[in-house]
Amino acid sequence: MPSLDRHDNVFVLDLGDAENRFHPDWLTAVSAALDEVEKAEGPRALVTSATGKFYSNGLDLDWLSAHADQYHDYVVSVHELFARMLSLPVITVAALQGHTFAAGAMFSLAHDFRVMRADRGYWCLPEADINIPFTPGMAALIQSRLDPQTAHEAMVTAHRYGGADAAAAGIVDQAADEGAVRSTAIEIAQTQVAKAGETLGTIKTRMYAPALATLRDTTNPLG
Numbered sequence: 001m002p003s004l005d006r007h008d009n010v011f012v013l014d015l016g017d018a019e020n021r022f023h024p025d026w027l028t029a030v031s032a033a034l035d036e037v038e039k040a041e042g043p044r045a046l047v048t049s050a051t052g053k054f055y056s057n058g059l060d061l062d063w064l065s066a067h068a069d070q071y072h073d074y075v076v077s078v079h080e081l082f083a084r085m086l087s088l089p090v091i092t093v094a095a096l097q098g099h100t101f102a103a104g105a106m107f108s109l110a111h112d113f114r115v116m117r118a119d120r121g122y123w124c125l126p127e128a129d130i131n132i133p134f135t136p137g138m139a140a141l142i143q144s145r146l147d148p149q150t151a152h153e154a155m156v157t158a159h160r161y162g163g164a165d166a167a168a169a170g171i172v173d174q175a176a177d178e179g180a181v182r183s184t185a186i187e188i189a190q191t192q193v194a195k196a197g198e199t200l201g202t203i204k205t206r207m208y209a210p211a212l213a214t215l216r217d218t219t220n221p222l223g
Contacts, residue, residue: 002026004033009043009193010186011036015050019057022103026060027077034084044196045189046088048111049095049182055121056104075221078103079137083215085110086141086208089201091192095185096172102126106138109145109171112192115185118163118175129158136223137215144211146171 002020005012013033020026037046050056059078064071085092085107094108096116100123108114108123116123125142127134134142134155143151150169153159163175176184205212 002029002033004036007186008190009045010189011040011044011046012182012186013037013046013048015048015056017051019054020050020104021057021060021063022078022081023060023063024074024077027081030081031084034088037090038088042196043193045091045093045193047093047095047182047185047189049097049185052098053121054098054104055094055096055100056107057099058102058104058106072221075135076218079135079215079217079221082106082110082137082141083212086215087201087204087212089198089204090196091189091200093185093189095182096121096123097178097181100124102130103138106141109141113185113188114166114172115174115176115181115188116163116166116172117178117181119178120162122160122162123166123171124158124160125154126158128156135221137211137217137221140211140214144208 002016003014005014013030037044064074092111093113093115094111096108096114098117098121100108100121102125105123105125142155146154147170150171161169161171163172166172167175174184
């Protein structure tokens with residue numbers, strides 16, 4: 001399960017040591033961690049990372065298949081996580097130490113910055129290959145954070161980007177050696193801790209207003 005630690009003014013949220021799929025309990029734990037970050041006072045920033053082979057493999061499809069009657073509410077909760085991260089009133093940095101797929105990749109895009117391991121691991125939106133269409137909110141998030149050609153390639157072809165390719169495409173801001181991914185993310189976050197606060201939250205909310213409105217549509221989240 002996710003765990004929150006603090007290094008000086010930088011909160012570090014470890015998403016877990018497995019595939020870190022979006023099980024409802026996992027979503028609740030991440031939300032609670034974001035509550036703690038948001039309620040803290042003074043300069044602060046947030047880094048998310050994980051331990052092991054995966055940053056996140058996205059939706060918990062096994063749980064969904066066993067709880068099909070809860071699909072609507074589940075998608076609403078995933079969208080709310082994306083919206084909350086996208087508009088969080090602190091600078092956020094995703095440290096992608098492992099595979100970052102599907103909704104996990106979307107979650108990384110909701111951060112302000114991303115650092116990815118250079119030598120191993122992929123960032124990928126595989127929906128075209130696994131026959132699961134993007135929801136309107138997911139599409140809005142991706143297209144608000146990537147340039148049009150990169151969004152098109154990533155969404156339509158399910159291309160797997162290694163660290164260097166992801167950096168060249170503008171999906172991540174830096175590619176780093178394995179041992180430096182998390183520390184580089186913390187360094188980036190530390191330089192931005194003074195930005196935390198209501199003004200930053202307002203800037204993000206206004207910047208991403210169309211995507212946030214789509215993500216927060218609880219009436220018809222599936223389109």
